[in-house]
Amino acid sequence: MTPPPVLRIERLGKRYGATLALRDVTLEVAVGEIHALCGENGAGKSTLIKILAGVVRPDSGSITVGGKPLRFGVVGESERAGIAVMHQQPTVFPDLDAVDNLFVGHEKTRAGGWWLDRSAMRREAEATLAALGESFPVDIPVGNLPLAQRQMTALARALLQNCRLLILDEPTASLSARETAALHAAIDKLRQRDVAVLYVSHRLDELFSIATSVTVLRDGAHVLTSPLGAIDRAGLIQAMVGRGAAEQIVDRARQGDVAPSHPTPGRPMLCVERLGRAPTFYDVTFSASQGEIVGMAGLIGAGRSEIARAIFGIDRYDSGSVVVDGRRLGGGSVREAVQAGMALVPEDRHCEGLLASLAIDENISLAQLPRLSRWGFVRRREERAVVGEQIGQLSIKLGAPSDPVHTLSGGNQQKVVLGRWLSTTPRILLLDEPTRGVDVGAKAQIHHWIRRLAGQGMAILLISSDLPELLSLCDRIVVLRQGRVAGEFRRDEATAAQVMARALPDNPLPGIDQGILP
């Protein structure tokens, strides 16, 4: 007879605007199980964790913990139910020492509950840490401790508060090999104390060594649940990316109704040579020619956006060079990049791209106000002409150009950002996740536009977590893993499984273990 599961998730659904983040996900985690959760970026893992943590309220479905239903969207309810969530950066209280971190909210007291019993708490804190195989000073602020020890603090707190379900979200992403081994040993000790563990990681080798079973999510839906003994690495990757090789060709034929943008690309426009900025990316080399769409694949945190920002001059780089049409840029200057004919449509349009309180037309004309103004005054008629052209070209659906930009839908907002940069007629376009969170129709239009721009001779760097999008649009795909180029594929050689296999990290960060951080 099997004991009842600690966690039972049933038909959980969550929608953000046009995107279905979770559809009917069902999942069970049993006592003493280490259950791995896998999926590409955007597969719904984060949403699931946020719901379990009580931060996000789902639209449908139910969750029971230890047989009792979990009330949704109530902060603190999850901890009361015995769920502890540990993120890559553990949420500890950085200014408190380890003892206080372990006990705050459940302090040990004497004299009628008023006087703190520091010595008892200290003894128990040290004992709990020892049970996890750790011993470090418990009376300095944990913010001064290394990440691994902050994580141990969070684990010890979970253990002390009688946690029944421990959720770990990429806990080892920035740990060294020895710290990872220590963390795994601690997790195993928790498991032996009948804590169920839900373990999210992109390091598949790690999952095979620590987890007992695995669930794969894809596009918000449950794909498979299996004991880890019954599946191999290739099978797991296949489940994460979905489509088999044959289906991909069909996909590509369907989506890529336009042939590769330029069968013979023109002269190289953007050459990036051995670009490095510690500790985010190292030795990145690739190029994009006139009329070429170069895709950049990789997991979140692989350093893709940071590379785009460095190329565009927002951030400085430590080493390497960026050459635009034969001319080397000095780096660290957006002005220079724009003058060289570059444009960047950033990842987070709300923070970095749009000025939400300004009007649509103001947002579009922003990038070329100097050209449109005389004596500091904007020449409205010419501004209107430029804005009108972009609105027409991109078929932005709007009421009036003077409406505030936040009244538009996500897809149309993205088009406004695109329009701003297209009106400057750039020669090189850096697109960072241009279709994230936009609906299918707008996505197709943006794809169409990217192809047309490449057809007109623009060199395009397309950063995307959407593998089918990259596979159907790009002439070449550069794969990044932990800040380094892990592979480059021509259009005709790339498959989703190959790209994913290159993008997944299997070893702890090399820069940490081999001490080659500059």
Next chain:
Amino acid sequence: MTRQDRANDPGRDSGDGSGNTAAGGAGSSRGSSPGSSSGGTSGSWYSVRSTWRSPAGGRELGLALLILAIAGVVGFHDPVFLTGVVWHDILVRCAPAIIVSCGVMIVVVLGDIDISVGSIMALLAALLGRTLSSHELQWSVWAGVPLVLLSGAMIGCVTGMLVTLGRVPSIIASLGMMTLLRGFATLAMGGKNIDGLPEAVVHASKTGWFGIPLGPWAALLVVLATYILLTRTALGVRIYATGSHPESAGNAGLPVYGLRIFAFCYAGFLTAVATVVDVPRLPKIESGIGSELELFVITSVVLSGVSISGGRGRLSGVVLAVVLLTLVRPVLTFLSVGEAGEKWTKAIHGLFILLAVVSDRFSATMDRRKKSR
């Protein structure tokens, strides 16, 4: 790499990391943990108990040395400065600010700010005068004083509720309260000044016991109580925890709103205490009482090293900072002839606050440099 560097350098292992990989996995057992592989002994940095809940242990030391240096220099210039009379006066002057700072400091540790304390004092002084004065209602001290204390706590409570339940940023909420209460104070005074407080109250405030007036006694009591509250009770730990990471505090089930309301309430109550012990010392009660008290108190709190974003700061620093700022005016009087010097008081307060902030920035930058090396 020194031990301290490493401790400051999260996520990075010591250089001697062997080539073993994560694949060691679940069953691997180790003799010692990696994080503490350098051994659990002595390292002076770890054993400094005083770093507990403090950004930089050196702030109090710096303040204390500055106070001593100033006293030394001015005393050398004019030995009268080192006599009991002068320090008695300084003690009496800094008492109300110390009392109020204890409350405001807790508000700041929680990540909020309260700039209404000066106006609270004005309104409560009016209330005290109206109820107790021999020309007014002539209430008993045992009725008037508790009423004032209760009112202070209630006013703080209102600000706290605006900030938490009303979700108004604390600087705006307390700015509103500041103006509103100053207006009420003017109304309550009815355009005149009040004198004629009961003899017992005036005597306590002016003369006190064992040669020390009520103000410093009350300050001592309040500092002790607040110190115990912050460092020895669960409430104190929860206050620091909430200020340190409000989101985690909520997730840990701490009553975040309750704690923040309590802090405003406590600040209001302590302002009432300061009013009761200090105001009767004055020849008469005017509506301008307590003006700029809030600036003085917040300057002290910032100068003491309490993090304005919450979570860090120690009471001892706050007390020293109040003393230092209180010193400025008498020191200037002693150093220069006549009143010319006193005009510099404000400018020097401002200089102190900027110095404190710049030195914080500087040490933070040095820390970051050390880490990135």
